[in-house]
Amino acid sequence: MQEFDLLIVGGGSGTQVGSLAADRDMSVAVVEPGPLGGACITRGCVPSKALIHRADVIREAQRADRLGLDIEISEPDLGATTEEVRNTVYEKAENQAAGLRESDDHTLYDGKARFVDDRTVEIEGVDERVRGERVVIAVGTSPTVPPIEGLDEVEFLTSEDALYLDETPEKLAIIGGGYIAAELGHFYATIGTEVTIIQRDGFLVPREDSDVRAAVTAAFEDRENCTLHLGSEASEVENRGEQVALSTAGDSEVEIEADELLVAAGRAPNTDELGVEETGIVLDDTGYIEVDDGLETSAEGVWALGDVIGAPLFKHAADHEARTVAANAVAERGETIDYTGMAHAIFTEPKVASCGKTEDELEEAGQEYERARFEYDSAPMGTVAKETGFVKVLASEGTVLGCHIVGPEATTLIHEVSVAGRVGEGTVEEIAEAIHVHPALNEVVLGAFDELADPLLSTAPDWSDVSME
Numbered sequence: 001m002q003e004f005d006l007l008i009v010g011g012g013s014g015t016q017v018g019s020l021a022a023d024r025d026m027s028v029a030v031v032e033p034g035p036l037g038g039a040c041i042t043r044g045c046v047p048s049k050a051l052i053h054r055a056d057v058i059r060e061a062q063r064a065d066r067l068g069l070d071i072e073i074s075e076p077d078l079g080a081t082t083e084e085v086r087n088t089v090y091e092k093a094e095n096q097a098a099g100l101r102e103s104d105d106h107t108l109y110d111g112k113a114r115f116v117d118d119r120t121v122e123i124e125g126v127d128e129r130v131r132g133e134r135v136v137i138a139v140g141t142s143p144t145v146p147p148i149e150g151l152d153e154v155e156f157l158t159s160e161d162a163l164y165l166d167e168t169p170e171k172l173a174i175i176g177g178g179y180i181a182a183e184l185g186h187f188y189a190t191i192g193t194e195v196t197i198i199q200r201d202g203f204l205v206p207r208e209d210s211d212v213r214a215a216v217t218a219a220f221e222d223r224e225n226c227t228l229h230l231g232s233e234a235s236e237v238e239n240r241g242e243q244v245a246l247s248t249a250g251d252s253e254v255e256i257e258a259d260e261l262l263v264a265a266g267r268a269p270n271t272d273e274l275g276v277e278e279t280g281i282v283l284d285d286t287g288y289i290e291v292d293d294g295l296e297t298s299a300e301g302v303w304a305l306g307d308v309i310g311a312p313l314f315k316h317a318a319d320h321e322a323r324t325v326a327a328n329a330v331a332e333r334g335e336t337i338d339y340t341g342m343a344h345a346i347f348t349e350p351k352v353a354s355c356g357k358t359e360d361e362l363e364e365a366g367q368e369y370e371r372a373r374f375e376y377d378s379a380p381m382g383t384v385a386k387e388t389g390f391v392k393v394l395a396s397e398g399t400v401l402g403c404h405i406v407g408p409e410a411t412t413l414i415h416e417v418s419v420a421g422r423v424g425e426g427t428v429e430e431i432a433e434a435i436h437v438h439p440a441l442n443e444v445v446l447g448a449f450d451e452l453a454d455p456l457l458s459t460a461p462d463w464s465d466v467s468m469e
Ligand SMILES: Cc1cc2nc3c(=O)[nH]c(=O)nc-3n(C[C@H](O)[C@H](O)[C@H](O)COP(=O)(O)OP(=O)(O)OC[C@H]3O[C@@H](n4cnc5c(N)ncnc54)[C@H](O)[C@@H]3O)c2cc1C
Pocket: 009, 010, 011, 012, 013, 014, 031, 032, 033, 034, 035, 037, 038, 039, 040, 043, 044, 045, 046, 048, 049, 111, 112, 113, 114, 138, 139, 140, 141, 159, 160, 180, 270, 273, 274, 305, 306, 307, 308, 313, 314, 315, 316, 317, 318, 347
């Protein structure tokens, strides 16, 4: 048996805990069957945003006619793009692995781990068992495959496959309407694929605030190359020559033929083959690992973080959790996790960013609140750049409860709300009183917060009385 001070199962966000342990001269084992860096580096955040950024540039050029500009774009070479992206992200993963191999404090095991007791794992392809005095589990999630008749007999794409296609499909059917479907749908529709989305709910991005999901859904309905079948489920799938044929049931009963089928219908925790039954670790009904507010599992000395402990399934949440686990498992500080001010974003078109509660959540909780909504074209930069979108603020007695942004730069604009929530008091006044650069788009945020604030003199510019139509 090989013994370590810290055993990390999963080579994504969990490895960050190993860095602090190694700084303190602890011996660290990392077990990972795939490329290091987890889903984010090679299968998720970074490659998807590399593609989407290119789509955004194309869209900007296509939309430039609203400004009286005529920009022609040649057809993008998808194979060249995905190869470039693949080379970059795999180089990053390899560099990370090389860093661990060169480290005197780390041992990297290439294989899948399975627990035999609370602190010990067997690793496929490794003769000896590996034990950690303390253990961190960060094994993430995998795409779920819904029980659709015929799906096991056709070739379909997962989100990972869809990031690395060599050729632009003529027609792409997408099962699912969450953020991964909306992001990849945006990308493929932009590069010329005819995209059809089959979504069980009556709108896309169903977890977002009601105004946000309505705006995203309306934008997709208006888009060239996009067809939505909302309130509908894929009921049957079959091969038809080179194509895949898909029938839907529900509000739309149609048959769709496509060159490629992407299944983006949710994710499930990678705990099914982890040997959790041999340990004192408790899973919830859906297979996610249960943790306390210090992120320790029900097995003493075993912590878990990232997607495998459930929502929020975002990389920055996993990184934040890694700090708490490092504080507890390595530095023994007894910290509790605090997600205050944590935002998330959806890199589709329009861009979305949210922080805090949605209106539905506040209503369900019986919480009283007031709201303000400020449109992009009511701020000077929004007006002259002819942008649309909005910032919506939900607050109670001056405290920010939620902020939801739809429109250009939303993914960046949300951060002043995050910072106010995290290091300030999280009040409306803090954001309204911050001195915003003029005439940048951040005045859309100022405009929304200013409506709920009580300044002696409001200086937030309001250009809603003019338009550039
Ligand atoms: C297409 C896509 C786009 C995304 N875009 C974003 C985004 O823009 N922003 C954002 O914040 N988040 C995004 N995410 C989510 C983000 O990737 C995850 O939240 C994040 O990677 C979670 O980190 P993690 O370390 O918990 O899990 P992972 O990154 O999944 O890492 C878990 C690791 O554990 C390994 N593993 C699994 N089982 C075992 C085992 N038995 N033994 C050993 N190792 C094992 C896996 O191989 C994997 O490398 C995206 C995800 C996808 C799929």
